[in-house]
Amino acid sequence: MTKQFLSQFKVGFIGAGNMSQSIISSLLHSQILPKQNIFLSNRSEKKLKKISEELGVQAVSSNEELVENSHVVVIAVKPQDLNDAIETIASAFNEKQIVISLAAGLPLEKLKKIVPQVKNWVRVMPNTPVSIEKGVIGYCLLNESEATSALVESLFSASGVVEKVDEGEMFEALMVATSSGVGFVYEIMLYWQEWLEEHGFTPEQSRRLTVQTFLGSSLLAEVESHKSLEELQNKVASKKGVTASGLDSMRELEIERAIRYSFEKAVLRDRELAKY
Numbered sequence: 001m002t003k004q005f006l007s008q009f010k011v012g013f014i015g016a017g018n019m020s021q022s023i024i025s026s027l028l029h030s031q032i033l034p035k036q037n038i039f040l041s042n043r044s045e046k047k048l049k050k051i052s053e054e055l056g057v058q059a060v061s062s063n064e065e066l067v068e069n070s071h072v073v074v075i076a077v078k079p080q081d082l083n084d085a086i087e088t089i090a091s092a093f094n095e096k097q098i099v100i101s102l103a104a105g106l107p108l109e110k111l112k113k114i115v116p117q118v119k120n121w122v123r124v125m126p127n128t129p130v131s132i133e134k135g136v137i138g139y140c141l142l143n144e145s146e147a148t149s150a151l152v153e154s155l156f157s158a159s160g161v162v163e164k165v166d167e168g169e170m171f172e173a174l175m176v177a178t179s180s181g182v183g184f185v186y187e188i189m190l191y192w193q194e195w196l197e198e199h200g201f202t203p204e205q206s207r208r209l210t211v212q213t214f215l216g217s218s219l220l221a222e223v224e225s226h227k228s229l230e231e232l233q234n235k236v237a238s239k240k241g242v243t244a245s246g247l248d249s250m251r252e253l254e255i256e257r258a259i260r261y262s263f264e265k266a267v268l269r270d271r272e273l274a275k276y
């Protein structure tokens, strides 16, 4: 979608929290949308004033007014606040609008029940690296539409890699691997850091070396995308060498099984939360 075409759209964000701020910053930074096309509402007025001034976007004092004046509405409140934010103003939405929910654990069928006239409900799952435009953004649609997909991909492409998935197993897997996944990666990075500290490095040195190892490995895999991860791993691990010995132990200890088990547990928790 061209920037010129996108600039016809008015996009309203309900909730001026971390996610909205990151997504709006990326949209402005990449010049996907001009400031005057972005509208923002929030529960507390003080925060609305502060954030809208910082970002230079249009502050709107009520969610209803924002919905009435936007072609695309992004609902970026905590899942437990979503009902309060839109139930009483459900009649303000129209069937041509694209309505995007970022709320974790709220399936499309539930969203449709709150505002049934909206045909283009979209569920989006971003992760925290969207704040540096290196996120993973998964999305699924209530009703298939190429035009809606193209718009969602254009809006979120500035924040990272955008992936369309089916709701259900794929969406759950994406959420656990990429959104919760950020927390799991930090858990593993902590093991690296602590081990270095135990071997004489200061906490600052250990953090720096750990971050650079993960960053370097990821960037190398990105630059050499024609090679499989296994090939890149084999480059470090010569037969009976130091790395190979460590890898053998990792496999003997069944680290993969522990990680898979943790992922499955996280999926079960997501299903439990979706029931409420």
Ligand SMILES: NC(=O)c1ccc[n+]([C@@H]2O[C@H](COP(=O)([O-])OP(=O)(O)OC[C@H]3O[C@@H](n4cnc5c(N)ncnc54)[C@H](OP(=O)(O)O)[C@@H]3O)[C@@H](O)[C@H]2O)c1
Residues within 6 Å of the ligand: 014, 015, 016, 017, 018, 019, 020, 041, 042, 043, 044, 045, 047, 063, 075, 076, 077, 078, 079, 081, 084, 085, 086, 102, 103, 104, 125, 126, 127, 128, 179
């Ligand atoms: N952060 C993540 O890593 C992440 C990842 C994936 C998905 N998400 C989803 O993204 C959504 C937003 O998360 P966040 O981290 O940005 O949350 P956040 O920083 O807590 O921001 C939520 C914002 O919503 C506002 N709000 C609450 N009720 C409202 C209402 N009725 N009308 C207007 N504004 C209202 C809050 O206002 P006040 O502060 O004034 O109360 C707050 O500014 C959540 O649904 C979350 O599940 C987040």
